[in-house]
Structure formats: C-alpha cells, structure tokens
Amino acid sequence: TQVEEMARQFIIGQDTAEAVKTLGRLRQDGFAAVVDLLGEATVSEGEADVCLRTYLELVETLRREQLGWAPLTPAVADSGRDWGYAPKLQISVKPTSLYSQANPMDFEGSVRGILVRLRPLYEAVADAKGFLCIDMESSACKDITLEVYRRLRAEPRLRAYPGLGIVLQAYLREAERDLDALLAWSRRERLPMHLRLVKGAYWDAEVAIAGQKGWRVPVWLGKPETDACFERMARRTLEAADICFLACGSHNIRSIAAVLETARALGVSGDRYEFQVLYGMAR
Numbered sequence: 001t002q003v004e005e006m007a008r009q010f011i012i013g014q015d016t017a018e019a020v021k022t023l024g025r026l027r028q029d030g031f032a033a034v035v036d037l038l039g040e041a042t043v044s045e046g047e048a049d050v051c052l053r054t055y056l057e058l059v060e061t062l063r064r065e066q067l068g069w070a071p072l073t074p075a076v077a078d079s080g081r082d083w084g085y086a087p088k089l090q091i092s093v094k095p096t097s098l099y100s101q102a103n104p105m106d107f108e109g110s111v112r113g114i115l116v117r118l119r120p121l122y123e124a125v126a127d128a129k130g131f132l133c134i135d136m137e138s139s140a141c142k143d144i145t146l147e148v149y150r151r152l153r154a155e156p157r158l159r160a161y162p163g164l165g166i167v168l169q170a171y172l173r174e175a176e177r178d179l180d181a182l183l184a185w186s187r188r189e190r191l192p193m194h195l196r197l198v199k200g201a202y203w204d205a206e207v208a209i210a211g212q213k214g215w216r217v218p219v220w221l222g223k224p225e226t227d228a229c230f231e232r233m234a235r236r237t238l239e240a241a242d243i244c245f246l247a248c249g250s251h252n253i254r255s256i257a258a259v260l261e262t263a264r265a266l267g268v269s270g271d272r273y274e275f276q277v278l279y280g281m282a283r
Contacts, residue, residue, distance in 0.1 A: 009280040010278070010279060010280040010281070011038060011279075011280075012026075012033075012035070012279055016057065016058055016061045019035065020061065020062070020065050023035070023065075024065075024069075027069055027072065030072060032072060032082045032086055032088070032090070033090065033279070034090040034091065034092050034131075034133060034276065035058065035062070035090065035091050035092070036091060036092040036093060036094075036135065037051065037054060037055065037058070037093075037097075040093075040094045040096075040097035041096075041097065042096070042097050042098075042099075042100040043100055044100050045099075045100050045101075047100060048097065048098050048099055048100050048117060049117075051097045051098060051117075052098055052117045052120070052121060055091065055093060055121050056120070056121065056124055058091065059089070059091065059121070059124045059125055059128055059130065060124070060128075062089045062091070062128070062130070063089060063128040063130070066088040066089050066128075069088050071083075071084075071088065072086075083271065084271065085271045086131075086274070087129060087130045087131040087163060088130075089125070089128050089129070089130030089131065090130060090131040090132075090133070091125065091130065091131075091132055091133070092132075092133040092134075092135050093118070093121065093132065093133070093134065093135060094135045094137055095114045095118060095134055095135075095137070095141070095144070095145050095148050096114070096137060096141055098114055098116075098117035098118050098121070099113035099114045099116070099117065101113060102114060102141060102144060104140050104141065104143070104144065107143070107144060107147075110141075110144045111144055111147050111148055111151065114144070114148050115148060115151060115152060118134075118148065118152060119152065119155075122152060122158065122164060123157075123158070125163060126158060126161045126163055129163075130163060131163040131164075131165065131194075132163060132164055132165070133164075133165040133166070133167065133194070133196055134148060134149050134152075134164070134165065134166050134167070135167050136166075136167040136168065136169055136198075136200075137202070138202050138205065138206065139172060139202075139206055139218045139219075142172070142174075142178070145166075146166065146178065146182070149164070149166040150185060152164060153191055153193070154189055154191060159191065162192050162194070163194075164194065165193070165194035165195065165196055165245075165247070166182070166193065166194070166195060166196070167195075167196045167197075167198060167249075168182075168195060168196075168197055168198075168233065169198055169199065169200035170197065170198070170199050170200065170226055170227075170229040170230035170233055171199050171200035171203060171219045171220050171226040171229070172200065172218055172219055172220075173218060173219065173220060174218070175229060175233060176229065176232065176233060176236075179195075179233050179236060179237070180236070182195070183236070183237075183240050183243065183244060186240075186243050186244060187243055192243055192244070192245070193243065193244050193245070194244070194245045194247065195237055195244055195245065195246055195247065196247040196249050196276065197230065197233055197234055197237065197246060197247065197248055197249060197250075198249040198250070199226050199227075199230055199249075199250065199252075199255075200219065200226070203219055206218055206219045207219065207221075227252070227254070227255060230250070230255055231255065231258045231259075231262075234246065234248060234255075234258065234259045234262060235262050235266075238259070238262055238263050238266050238268050238272075238273065239266060241266070241268045241269070241272040241273070245272055245273065245274075246259070246272065246273040246274075247273070247274050247275075247276050248273065248274070248275045248276065249276045249277070250275075250277075251277050251278070251281055251282040256275060259273065259275070
C-alpha cells in the first residue's frame with residue numbers, strides 16, 4: 001500500500017484511462033502537461049515495437065480527449081491552444097526506447113534505427129496538432145539524440161511543422177557547446193527550435209562509469225557549477241528567443257527566478273518561454 005501511494009504521488013496513472021483523468025484534474029488547476037511512458041528501457045526489437053504501439057495509442061487517446069479540454073486562459077481560447085501558443089497534446093519520448101540496439105559505436109546505425117520508429121510517432125503527433133519532445137538520456141547517447149533531432153526536424157515533409165523539441169542537460173561540461181551548435185544550426189537551416197533546459201538526472205551513474213573506465217568525468221562535479229551553467233544557457237537561449245523557445249525545467253527557486261528576471265530584462269515575450277516541473281516533485 002505504501003509503495004502504491006508513493007507511486008501515485010509521482011505517476012499520473014498506470015494506464016491511459018487513469019492518466020487522462022489525472023490530466024483533467026491538472027488542467028482544472030491551470031496546469032498543462034507533457035506526458036511520457038515510464039519503464040522505457042528496451043532490450044529487444046519486440047519491446048521497442050510494443051513501446052511504439054503504446055505511444056501511438058496514447059497519442060490517439062489524447063487526440064480525442066483534447067477536443068473536450070478548454071484551452072487554458074480563456075482570453076485566448078479562440079486559438080484552441082493553451083495560453084494561445086501551446087498545443088494541448090504534448091508527449092515526451094526517450095529515443096533508445098524505440099530502438100534496442102542503440103550504441104555509440106554504431107552511430108549511423110543507431111540514428112537510423114531510432115528514426116524508423118520515431119518518424120511515424122512524430123507524424124501522428126503532427127497530425128493531431130500536438131508536440132513531441134525528444135528526451136535526453138545518458139551522455140553516451142547524447143550525440144546520437146542530437147543528430148536524431150536535427151534529422152527529424154529537417155525532414156522535408158515535416159519542416160513546416162514546429163512541434164518538435166529537444167532537451168539539453170546543464171550538468172554536462174559540453175552542454176554550452178552543444179547549445180551554441182544547435183542555435184547556429186537552427187539559424188542556418190531557418191528552422192525554429194524548442195529547447196527544454198534541465199540540469200540532469202544521471203549524475204551518479206555518469207561519475208561512476210567514468211571512474212570505472214578511467215575516462216574524464218563528463219559532468220560538473222559541484223552543484224554550483226551546474227547551476228551557473230544552467231543560468232548561462234538560459235540567457236543564451238532567451239537572447240535567441242526569435243529562433244528558440246525555452247522550457248525551463250527546474251524545481252530550484254533561484255534558477256526559476258533567474259530565468260524569469262533575465263527574460264524580463266531582455267524584453268522576451270511571455271509566449272517564448274515557460275516553466276516545467278516534474279509531477280509530484282514541487283507545488
């Protein structure tokens with residue numbers, strides 16, 4: 001009973017029907033949501049197929065449900081979007097859940113293998129006028145994930161649809177370089193991008209694996225360094241608000257305040273950034 005109660009604090013439902021009810025309650029309180037599936041690790045292509053089918057079922061269910069959801073902030077209800085700019089249907093997916101053989105030693109094969117299943121998922125999301133965020137995992141798959149995002153975002157059939165996002169983790173030493181490269185690519189390709197900025201959730205594993213292999217640790221070792229990197233990256237993204245939308249993913253009051261005040265100081269419109277928190281983690 002205690003385990004179930006704890007799970008319900010952090011998980012919106014054990015099936016789609018239960019999740020939809022929770023989403024409805026969240027919306028009544030003025031919150032939108034980005035939904036993903038937990039237990040996403042796959043060790044076979046059969047499991048990856050099941051993951052894709054489950055996501056497609058989720059998209060179809062949310063497509064129907066959103067028709068009955070009033071947009072948040074009634075003043076802009078005519079747009080059909082929350083606050084006038086955000087799709088009501090939003091999901092997030094870890095790319096390796098869609099391809100069990102992803103491996104940095106097979107970079108090209110991994111990118112293509114992920115895209116085989118990610119492409120039809122994004123097409124379904126776009127058809128539902130929703131939004132898909134490609135989540136970030138361990139540093140071993142970082143470059144694969146970034147390349148998957150660039151290729152899918154630039155596909156001729158989908159270039160005109162802006163509902164695709166990517167995540168960067170500020171605890172990685174390479175994060176600022178990756179951000180600069182993404183922003184440069186976005187301008188060069190004339191493709192607006194959506195960035196969720198987080199601090200990162202794999203710190204212990206990254207440090208342990210690097211120690212075992214004798215590699216340079218890829219993450220900042222002190223939290224103040226991560227926090228400072230997060231604020232620098234947020235400022236760079238807000239300075240590029242004409243081409244990049246910022247989703248600030250943090251529970252830290254200072255980080256949230258820093259993003260809010262930086263946006264105000266730069267004169268960034270409120271429809272060019274938002275704040276995201278994990279369900280059950282903060283008020």
